[in-house]
Amino acid sequence: MYNPVGVAAIGLGRWAYVMADAYTKSEKLKLVTCYSRTEEKREKFGKRYNCAGDPTMEALLAREDVEMVVITVPNDKHAEVIEQCARAGKHIYVEKPISVSLEHAQRIDQVIKETGVKFLCGHSSRRLGALRTMKKMIATKEIGEVSSIEAVFSNERGLELKKGNWRGDPATAPGGPLTQLGVHQIDNLQFLLGPVARVFNFGKPMYTEVENITVNQTLLEFEDGKQAYLGTNWACPGVFSINVYGTKANLFYQLDFSWWSNSDVTDEHSTLIKREFASMSDDPDNRILRDVKVDFEPVDHLRVEVEEVADVIRNGGETEIDAEASLRNLAVVLAAVKSVHEKRPVEIAEIIG
Amino acid sequence: MYNPVGVAAIGLGRWAYVMADAYTKSEKLKLVTCYSRTEEKREKFGKRYNCAGDPTMEALLAREDVEMVVITVPNDKHAEVIEQCARAGKHIYVEKPISVSLEHAQRIDQVIKETGVKFLCGHSSRRLGALRTMKKMIATKEIGEVSSIEAVFSNERGLELKKGNWRGDPATAPGGPLTQLGVHQIDNLQFLLGPVARVFNFGKPMYTEVENITVNQTLLEFEDGKQAYLGTNWACPGVFSINVYGTKANLFYQLDFSWWSNSDVTDEHSTLIKREFASMSDDPDNRILRDVKVDFEPVDHLRVEVEEVADVIRNGGETEIDAEASLRNLAVVLAAVKSVHEKRPVEIAEIIG
Structure with a gap:
């Protein structure tokens, strides 16, 4: 008991x-x-x-x-x-x-x-059934070696932000959706690929009355040389997706953001697709791709x-x-915000020295 | 006649x-x-x-x-x-x-x-039925204002490149897949959003015996301040996709790269999805998204x-x-390659003065 x-x-x-x-x-x-x-x-x-x-x-x-x-x-x-x-x-x-x-x-x-x-x-999002499955498929090399990743977490909240809301203030929500949404994907990316070494970010306030950044597009280079893209945007209907490109297969993961806060059914409203070669040929014009659904155990991530x-x-x-791992996630957010201000790639080591 | x-x-x-x-x-x-x-x-x-x-x-x-x-x-x-x-x-x-x-x-x-x-x-890819439709949906603001775009064009060709192939040589194919594949999406992005002002690129040779870059992830900022991501990768099964995030709706476009060279059926093997709110609410946890298929006239792009x-x-x-427009597409490629070498964002004006 x-x-x-x-x-x-x-x-x-x-x-x-x-x-x-x-x-x-x-x-x-x-x-x-x-x-x-x-x-x-x-x-x-x-x-x-x-x-x-x-x-x-x-x-x-x-x-x-x-x-x-x-x-x-x-x-x-x-x-x-x-x-x-x-x-x-x-x-x-x-x-x-x-x-x-x-x-x-x-x-x-x-x-x-x-x-x-x-x-x-x-x-919580690294707990999702699909994330655990992707992690395993990377570890077993079922998709070959990872050549790049793209992660997106966006929603419409910036369009409704009023002046005075803490989310609209760079001091309480640095990078706007990067702090509030992106940090989930930063954790997922470090979960999948290990520690980030440096980032570059284009970010700015768009379609909002607050002064904070509402649209970010961030590139991340990892300590082992792999690289990823992170899109975090507060000016569009909800998106949560991860694309993993591998030398043998690609993975396309999407969850329906409508069900994000209903953590018992988030996984049910998501799909993980594997793209692989249905037929190979020496002639590149004669190769046929196919997309197959990957099943996974649903999990209540919260x-x-x-x-x-x-x-x-x-x-x-x-x-x-632990606190160190989550500090490292925060460091990536802070590096990305610094990158916007200084218009250059920023090393994580500059942040956590 | x-x-x-x-x-x-x-x-x-x-x-x-x-x-x-x-x-x-x-x-x-x-x-x-x-x-x-x-x-x-x-x-x-x-x-x-x-x-x-x-x-x-x-x-x-x-x-x-x-x-x-x-x-x-x-x-x-x-x-x-x-x-x-x-x-x-x-x-x-x-x-x-x-x-x-x-x-x-x-x-x-x-x-x-x-x-x-x-x-x-x-x-040719800006001729595709879906591209024409996306351009129109942006112009009519059916998706609201564009807050960001992501475009990807990748395939497995870098994995098979042998030393001596011109595609593996930075002089004849600068940026590798950026020259050969990415320039299509650069044209599409400038077709959709106007001239690019500056770019930043992480790029490197991965899983290849050639010395050329085989994986690029590029950020583009346009003259009007909008921004986009471009992924071009020669180390994964074929992908051609464009995601347009708008303040009212998102567009997700994918074509099946298996049919890229069969230009009479490329459009038939593609899908354009619009994500919008099926129901709105003041309570953000009570909003439901829906994905709807967008129809378009198929076109033989070549x-x-x-x-x-x-x-x-x-x-x-x-x-x-014309030659000027295609020179401008090349300039974005060259700026992205320069960005890799100089580890900083590069202005298009530095390239074409």
């Missing part, structure tokens, strides 16, 4: 509900309480998920039935809240990105190491990542995405 | 056959003769298409029944052959790219202007471009892709 891990939700905006919808279905986790500065929000959330609400962080952290916190406060508050929770001995799940400043990310990394609590940053924290709490070991 | 334009084929390699398969079906054109230095090649081609063969360029150019030449000699021979033909008063169709050096392209442009012959460079030269010969006017 699994003794469920007691969870507290901290920060009760839209994403807290999306996360709770996922992890409250798990037998490994038990949501016991929540916290927001606003009483109304605590009451609404508590009623929805049948949990308590604590009026202060101190009260919440003093509870012995809380072993783990799920943090969905704004990005620039992550460091402060994580430090408070970790010092109280609570294990941490925090929404991606780990933070929007390198100093904050380094402080988080330091605090996690000092306190020894378990930590996971919510780069549920499994929170469950992983419970697993390492109960069984020991480390989570897949 | 259309009085067919007399055509001579110059350069009798693989592509001469692909072209002749297309234009000999046209009532506007009549293939009368051909030329290659190799007698065997002239005989084989003449037999296949029931046309004469001339033993020298001089003999061919002296023929009064030749009004137009279809030139498919190697890229680095374009300038010399074009000049010879234009000075003899023959109208010109030349395979893309216009040349592989700026000096040659400028010489061609000059000669065409001096002699006043009609000229077309074979950037046939119509050669027919266009015949049309302007008979009816006056200018072709759609």
Whole structure:
């Protein structure tokens, strides 16, 4: 029998509900309480998920039935809240990105190491069934060697951003969709290809009233010389796609962004296609390609990542995405933003030195 | 009644056959003769298409029944052959790219202007039914404003290149697939978005025994500030795709590269998908996307471009892709190659001054 891990939700905006919808279905986790500065929000959330609400962080952290916190406060508050929770001995799940400043990310990394609590940053999309399958197909060389990758994560949110929204502010959302969407794909790309070495980015505000970048197109070169493209755009209907080009076959992955926040069915609304040669010939005009569907096990990407924290709490070991890995994802975002300002390729080593 | 334009084929390699398969079906054109230095090649081609063969360029150019030449000699021979033909008063169709050096392209442009012959460079893919439809959907703003584009043209040819092949030599095929494949998409991108202002490229030889670049990933910024990505890769099964992201809808275009050289059915083996909102909501989690197929008139992309030269010969006017436009496509290739060497974004103005 699994003794469920007691969870507290901290920060009760839209994403807290999306996360709770996922992890409250798990037998490994038990949501016991929540916290927001606003009483109304605590009451609404508590009623929805049948949990308590604590009026202060101190009260919440003093509870012995809380072993783990799920943090969905704004990005620039992550460091402060994580430090408070970790010092109280609570294990941490925090929404991606780990933070929007390198100093904050380094402080988080330091605090996690000092306190020894378990930590996971919510780069959930690498958990998707298709991502796991692509990773395996690359490792087994079923598609040959990888010659390049293209990843896109875009939606229409920049078109609706009003002045004053934190997403429209370069300080709280550097690179706009690069921070909010792209960091998922940066994590996926580093998951598939290893560490990024340098990036170049064209980015600018387009079709928006905010001053922040809303359209980015980024090139990434990896430490082993492979390269990838990342498109992140806040000025078009939703897209989430990854194309892997291999010497023997290509993979085309698409998920229907309509179902992104319904993590139990995201995988059902996605397709992974393998393009290979149906017939080969010495005459290049006589080669026929075919596209075949690749099946994979569907996964609830948000549920499994929170469950992983419970697993390492109960069984020991480390989570897949620790503070250092998520700091490295942030570093790629920051390098891409620096590249826009300095109009040159930027080394990741310049950021995390 | 259309009085067919007399055509001579110059350069009798693989592509001469692909072209002749297309234009000999046209009532506007009549293939009368051909030329290659190799007698065997002239005989084989003449037999296949029931046309004469001339033993020298001089003999061919002296023929009064030749009004137009279809030139498919190697890229680095374009300038010399074009000049010879234009000075003899023959109208010109030349395979893309216009040349592989700026000096040659400028010489061609000059000669065409001096002699006043009609000229077309074979950037055929902008003729494809889907390209025409995308151009219209951008112009009418049916997809809103364009926020970014991604274009890919790749195939496996770099994996088979042997040392000594001109495609493996940076001097005769600068940027490898960028010259041979990418120039089509560069033309398409400038057709859709206007002139490119600057480019940045990551490119390198991968999985090949030649010294030339076989994998490129290129970012392009246009004079009006829009931006695009271009992927050209000689180390994967064939891909030809264009994604247009708009503020109201996205377009996803794919053609099956197996049918690229069968220009009468290329369009039949392609799909154009429009992604739009099936339902909108103030709640971003409550928006549903849908993909709908866009129909378009199929076109024989190689046939119509050669027919266009015949049309302007008979009816006056200018072709759609003159020497200046194709020189501008070459300039983008050369800027991208320079970007690899100098590890910085390169302005098109640095190339064509």
